Amino acid sequence: MTVESTMAKRHTSIIGGNACRNRSHNRRVVLDFVRANEPAGRAEIARSCGLSVQAVSNIIESLEHDGLLQADGHRLGARGKPALQYRFDPDRAFSVGVELRPDVAMCALINLSGEMIFWEQSELADASLSCAIEAVSNLVNRAISASGRDQKSWLGTGIVMPGPFGVSEISFAGGTSLPGWDNVDIRRVFSEALGCEVIVENDATAAAISERMSGVARGLDSFCFVYFGTGLGLGVISGGHAQGGAMGNAGEIGHVITASGGLSCACGNRGCLEMYASRASALRYLSDSGVAAANGNDLSALLRENSPVLSSWLDRAAEHLSRAIGMVENLLDPEAVILGGVMPEPIVAALVARLDLPRGSVSNRKDRTIARVLQGSSGRHTAAMGGAAMIVHQTITPSITVYS
Ligand SMILES: [Zn+2]
CATH class of the missing domain: 3.30.420.40 (ATPase, nucleotide binding domain)
Known part of the structure; x- marks a missing residue:
């Protein structure tokens, strides 16, 4: 499962901006282009992304520093000296998605291309917050160690839950949501427990994002x-x-x-x-x-x-x-x-x-x-993968925005 075909379709309509639309957007535009067109040189990236060669050079330097791009030899261009080429390294970083339901936690670990590296689920003894925190911490730790990944390349975790959030009337609708969690800052609680950046999303939206990254959408x-x-x-x-x-x-x-x-x-x-x-x-x-x-x-x-x-x-x-x-x-x-x-x-x-x-x-x-x-x-797998995909997108992809 990869997002390449999506990227290839989209990079043409997404361009960066030299006039400082913002540096992180341009960084994602460059990374997106290289993922779909690797190996690629600076001049080609600049031309295709609508950025100056100098801007691209600065961005590549920062992406190389973070290990997301790596130099991959020279290629002879139409004229001039051979240009240094760059490749995207999908296994340089990873993210984790966890779908929480009242009775079970499901965990997916994906690389930057959206490939699922690890999957496991764990029954919850009850739907309490403390039980969920313990189960999620165990699952995430197991995912990282079983997949042999370095904690330093962990981008974050997407926690996916049934909604709605913070609505007293229907949050208790027949055991289909998580009772008693209404006044909890879920993002902060899990971020502290896991020691990483956390995004919280409802299961249906995360599933939609997953399906767009690597499914029928x-x-x-x-x-x-x-x-x-x-x-x-x-x-x-x-x-x-x-x-x-x-x-x-x-x-x-x-x-x-x-x-x-x-x-x-x-x-x-x-x-x-x-x-x-x-x-x-x-x-x-x-x-x-x-x-x-x-x-x-x-x-x-x-x-x-x-x-x-x-x-x-x-x-x-x-x-x-x-x-x-x-x-x-x-x-x-x-x-x-x-x-x-x-x-x-x-x-x-x-x-x-x-x-x-x-x-x-x-x-x-x-x-x-x-x-x-x-x-x-x-x-x-779709909602847990969607949670993980949201973290990856936030890091590297300009083509999907979570909430405009
Ligand atoms: Zn109803």
């Missing part, structure tokens, strides 16, 4: 990701920017009402989408019908056995999802809506196959080149 600038986590979230990328809203809680699609007067939700509403189309809703539906199922593996097994009860849940879930996706399309005009997350991939595929999307949608266009709905490619 490569090359897409505006899309939405319906994330099956413990509940249901929506990551929104518009014009290359993740949309967070005023408080970072945009995309709480699980509590959008798709059935007027429908099932009671722990948030206080009736008929929330999450009550019909989420892992928890599938398990509850099966249990109410006397079919034993405790986890994703059980759901996959029931699908293989053509369970009529599961099939009837899938039909109902697809109906509600179709309605919600139609709303998302008309509100946000995405290039595509992606479905994925910790729901077993065959279940997501079965849902996608059953969707009956509204015809009256801005996305129902004859000139489409991709389907209106796509299945995500990174499965259960």
Whole structure:
């Protein structure tokens, strides 16, 4: 999994600025170009990035100092003396992403190209902060030592959690979020515990960023990701920017009402989408019908056995999802809506196959080149990898901005 193809597509439209747009932006532009076009010389980089050769020389010196670029011999140009070439070193640094759910912590360590070097998950004894801090610290330490990486090249950690954050009414919605964490400065707590820079993001947005870095959203600038986590979230990328809203809680699609007067939700509403189309809703539906199922593996097994009860849940879930996706399309005009997350991939595929999307949608266009709905490619790794990807992007990539 690499981000090269994304980079190659994008570097042409992203240029630096000599008039001090800012040094860190230009640094990322240069690094981005070399990643997509290595080996590259100073004059070529300057020409392609819209920077002066002197500016490029200064940036290369700083990138070499940080070990992100390395000289790689000379190459004869069209004229003049052979130019010194530079290469990007994807293993010079790494980042870690951790997805936290009430019952489990999942950890991914990636290099600068987005390749997953290490993956592990650990059950949580409970959803308390102290338990999570201990589990995350252990996981991250194990990730770094098992992958043989030097702590000095650790860029930071992206902590990914179910939202919403700081909303007293729906943060307690039926055990799908982390209860009792509302007044905690999560970024500071984990930064102190891990001794590194930390970014905190909701799982759906992180999944969207991961899918754009190395999944089916490569090359897409505006899309939405319906994330099956413990509940249901929506990551929104518009014009290359993740949309967070005023408080970072945009995309709480699980509590959008798709059935007027429908099932009671722990948030206080009736008929929330999450009550019909989420892992928890599938398990509850099966249990109410006397079919034993405790986890994703059980759901996959029931699908293989053509369970009529599961099939009837899938039909109902697809109906509600179709309605919600139609709303998302008309509100946000995405290039595509992606479905994925910790729901077993065959279940997501079965849902996608059953969707009956509204015809009256801005996305129902004859000139489409991709389907209106796509299945995500990174499965259960996607949100943790997204957390790690956000740290890498912050360091090196100008093409994705987290919150404009
Ligand atoms: Zn609700």
